[in-house]
Amino acid sequence: MPPKSGHLRAKNVGYDDDDGYSDDDYYEEEQSGDGMTDEDREQLRINTAKVKESLDPSIGATDAEIQESLWHYYFDVGKTVTYLKNKLAPAQPKTEQPKKQKAVSRFDQAAAGVEQSTPGKQSSSAARILESTCTAPSMGSALSTLSVMSFKAPQQTDFFWDTPWGNVPRHRLGQISVEPRFPRGGLLGGSTKLAKLAAARKKKQEEARSMEGDATGTDTAVALLDRLSLKNKERTTTSDTRGQDAERKSFTKKYPRKRSPSPPPAALETEEIPLPEPTQPAISFPNLRANPSMFASTLCGKDEQGAQEQAVGSSTFPIPYAAFHSFEDANPFAGPSPDDIVRKAQARRNKPKAAQSKKTTGEKLIEPMTKLTVDETPRVKSKNLNVVQEFEKSGMKRMANFVVIGHVDHGKSTLMGRLLYDLKVIDQRSIDKLRKEAETIGKSSFALAWVMDQTSEERSRGVTVDIATNYFETEQTRFTILDAPGHKDFIPNMIAGASQADFAVLVIDASTNSFESGLKGQTKEHALLVRSMGVQRLVVAVNKMDTVSWLQDRFDEISQQMSTFLVSASFSAKTITFIPCAGLTGENVTRKVEDPNATWYTGPTLVAALDSSEPAAKRNIEKPLRLTIGDVFRGGITNPISISGRIDAGSLQIGDTILAMPAAETASIKGLEVENEPVDWAVAGQIPTLHLADIDPVHLRLGDIACDPKAPITLVKSFTCKILAFEHVLPMSVDVFRGRLQAEGKVTRLVATLNKTSGEVVKNKPRIVKPAEVARVVVELERELPLEKGTRVVLREGGNTVAAGLLEG
Numbered sequence: 001m002p003p004k005s006g007h008l009r010a011k012n013v014g015y016d017d018d019d020g021y022s023d024d025d026y027y028e029e030e031q032s033g034d035g036m037t038d039e040d041r042e043q044l045r046i047n048t049a050k051v052k053e054s055l056d057p058s059i060g061a062t063d064a065e066i067q068e069s070l071w072h073y074y075f076d077v078g079k080t081v082t083y084l085k086n087k088l089a090p091a092q093p094k095t096e097q098p099k100k101q102k103a104v105s106r107f108d109q110a111a112a113g114v115e116q117s118t119p120g121k122q123s124s125s126a127a128r129i130l131e132s133t134c135t136a137p138s139m140g141s142a143l144s145t146l147s148v149m150s151f152k153a154p155q156q157t158d159f160f161w162d163t164p165w166g167n168v169p170r171h172r173l174g175q176i177s178v179e180p181r182f183p184r185g186g187l188l189g190g191s192t193k194l195a196k197l198a199a200a201r202k203k204k205q206e207e208a209r210s211m212e213g214d215a216t217g218t219d220t221a222v223a224l225l226d227r228l229s230l231k232n233k234e235r236t237t238t239s240d241t242r243g244q245d246a247e248r249k250s251f252t253k254k255y256p257r258k259r260s261p262s263p264p265p266a267a268l269e270t271e272e273i274p275l276p277e278p279t280q281p282a283i284s285f286p287n288l289r290a291n292p293s294m295f296a297s298t299l300c301g302k303d304e305q306g307a308q309e310q311a312v313g314s315s316t317f318p319i320p321y322a323a324f325h326s327f328e329d330a331n332p333f334a335g336p337s338p339d340d341i342v343r344k345a346q347a348r349r350n351k352p353k354a355a356q357s358k359k360t361t362g363e364k365l366i367e368p369m370t371k372l373t374v375d376e377t378p379r380v381k382s383k384n385l386n387v388v389q390e391f392e393k394s395g396m397k398r399m400a401n402f403v404v405i406g407h408v409d410h411g412k413s414t415l416m417g418r419l420l421y422d423l424k425v426i427d428q429r430s431i432d433k434l435r436k437e438a439e440t441i442g443k444s445s446f447a448l449a450w451v452m453d454q455t456s457e458e459r460s461r462g463v464t465v466d467i468a469t470n471y472f473e474t475e476q477t478r479f480t481i482l483d484a485p486g487h488k489d490f491i492p493n494m495i496a497g498a499s500q501a502d503f504a505v506l507v508i509d510a511s512t513n514s515f516e517s518g519l520k521g522q523t524k525e526h527a528l529l530v531r532s533m534g535v536q537r538l539v540v541a542v543n544k545m546d547t548v549s550w551l552q553d554r555f556d557e558i559s560q561q562m563s564t565f566l567v568s569a570s571f572s573a574k575t576i577t578f579i580p581c582a583g584l585t586g587e588n589v590t591r592k593v594e595d596p597n598a599t600w601y602t603g604p605t606l607v608a609a610l611d612s613s614e615p616a617a618k619r620n621i622e623k624p625l626r627l628t629i630g631d632v633f634r635g636g637i638t639n640p641i642s643i644s645g646r647i648d649a650g651s652l653q654i655g656d657t658i659l660a661m662p663a664a665e666t667a668s669i670k671g672l673e674v675e676n677e678p679v680d681w682a683v684a685g686q687i688p689t690l691h692l693a694d695i696d697p698v699h700l701r702l703g704d705i706a707c708d709p710k711a712p713i714t715l716v717k718s719f720t721c722k723i724l725a726f727e728h729v730l731p732m733s734v735d736v737f738r739g740r741l742q743a744e745g746k747v748t749r750l751v752a753t754l755n756k757t758s759g760e761v762v763k764n765k766p767r768i769v770k771p772a773e774v775a776r777v778v779v780e781l782e783r784e785l786p787l788e789k790g791t792r793v794v795l796r797e798g799g800n801t802v803a804a805g806l807l808e809g
């Protein structure tokens, strides 16, 4: 039987300094009940066969003897054979033995020297190993068997007398303790490189410590080793300490410590552990006790002694203002504030003539602001183009912006993605990439929608959140798509999109029940909103026709119901077009439908219907500039502040100065882009990007108006408007929306209900305005807004659209 012991542990002991650290030091090998691993058993079996082969059969060694010897010689076949030959055939000369031995290490030599020079001390080194090894209860019995079997007190004649591991000095035995079965705590699992290094360092420190302790009791050779290792240790310690000090210094420098409040002196005095009587120190040490922090002193009062000690120390920090006893009495607001001084200085500069000339009640409030905006000299050189002439000369295609509206998930983004893909605005590679990405998150059906929905939130939720813009052109027209969110939570964003649109594409899901649920939801609300915001032309895309097998009945049913509703919502039947299509498959989007069930349809494709739209109403190019800011962003390193938005009226060019309202701050246009292309000018109806200079971004907010400084938009705090009620309206709090602009307000007065078509007064001072009624109401705002006659607003309350209105003054 092979011995069962912690022998395995001994195999892992690295005696030489240059022995590398091994994982085995921290991971005990998998052992079965006999203390051996499967690997050991296999090794033992192979080596037993080898030993048997090498031994003269006359020697007659049993398997048990061979295995025992192999075990003690760490499976060394040569040594085992020699040992068995010596043991079982004593006649053989012993002198051959050293030749076969492995070269001994420096430590082994030293240890052997110890044993030779101090015979009395050679008492059972192996037993000592065992003593220290047999600490783990699990190994106890196996080891005790081993100690009885193999580690009898060695005789000079004993074969083991010169085995190096049998002569391990006691101070080294600390290493041979039984390791815990699992990685030690504190090293984060022990398998990382860091953990290994930490463990190796710890081991070295322990080694050095044990050396110090035993140094006196060792002989010269061990003392020599001690000195060697101590030197090393000193070296390491010094360099370590130096290193640590340097590290600490640099760390302290890098991350100066916060002074945490020290406990007050009283707390220190009440320490429970009695301190030993202080002996008179030969050298007086500096008082290293930390002084209470200023914070603690302030809170708990000053300890006089502490204060004195503190006075001696150099690291004192006065409380700000502590020296000024009368600081409570002083009035810090007596003089003008630094802001006042700056504002006063700025106010001395010239006032903008335009801003001055048009004074309203509200302007009194923003007077200081307008005084700040003076510099009308553009910093960027203007080409002084006559933009109206340039526009006429350019022979530009007609332009149209359309907003895509409809209930959530009815397929708006997919339809637009398909349209852009089929018109080759989006290339195959991009689509493949989107498909792949969509597949990875299990939303492959949304790949086309992702052409429009580009934020990670939209993609992960599968819902459009904000207006997405894209462009395409047909033979006659350059189109700007404004894809609106369908979810009711994002109606304000839909309003912002609709406020920039010339016409709308209303997408309706033809699938069973989807159309019906949309009617109760945003299909109707969106249609009403765009109408009340001035949109007259509507293309109704009856989408997902593939899900109803292109059934004509379904198409007709939807068309009829929607026509009735839309006409009741003041759309003209002539300006509504119904197109059956399937965005997902692309049928009847840019190409004719080929489904055999769809032969009944002979009308235009969706793109053809868009292209044949009436040109937008005449653009107000010659009117003063009005651009509703739809986005404020950083347009790159050279363009730290950029805005984009639709030009509602007028034109602009590079070098122009614009006035941002309500901030009443001017800025100069240093760069212009339309549809991502640099241009020199832009006109009403376009949605350009303006790269600005000479303005602080804080003065630009979504919904603000960029206008002509010579004809600025007025700021109003209350207005009268003609509304179409969606819900009951009475004097109530409302949120007022104008494009991206949103402000709190109140319907303060119901002036009259009006006739829908003629606009004549039906009833003065009604107590309530019912849904679908038209009325004149007065709205008061919490703050002044840039609004003027003809502006369209939406009134909402508690997340519902209450009414849409047109400003009358």
Ligand SMILES: Nc1nc2c(ncn2[C@@H]2O[C@H](COP(=O)(O)OP(=O)(O)OP(=O)(O)O)[C@@H](O)[C@H]2O)c(=O)[nH]1
Residues within 6 Å of the ligand: 406, 407, 408, 409, 410, 411, 412, 413, 414, 415, 445, 446, 449, 462, 463, 464, 465, 484, 485, 486, 487, 543, 544, 545, 546, 547, 581, 582, 583, 584, 585
């Ligand atoms: N079968 C079929 N499914 C479609 C069609 N069009 C869109 N879908 C699916 O309808 C789901 C919603 O499509 P979206 O394009 O995200 O809908 P949406 O109206 O833009 O949604 P929101 O913008 O969040 O309101 C997706 O799973 C599409 O694959 C279609 O023509 N046929």
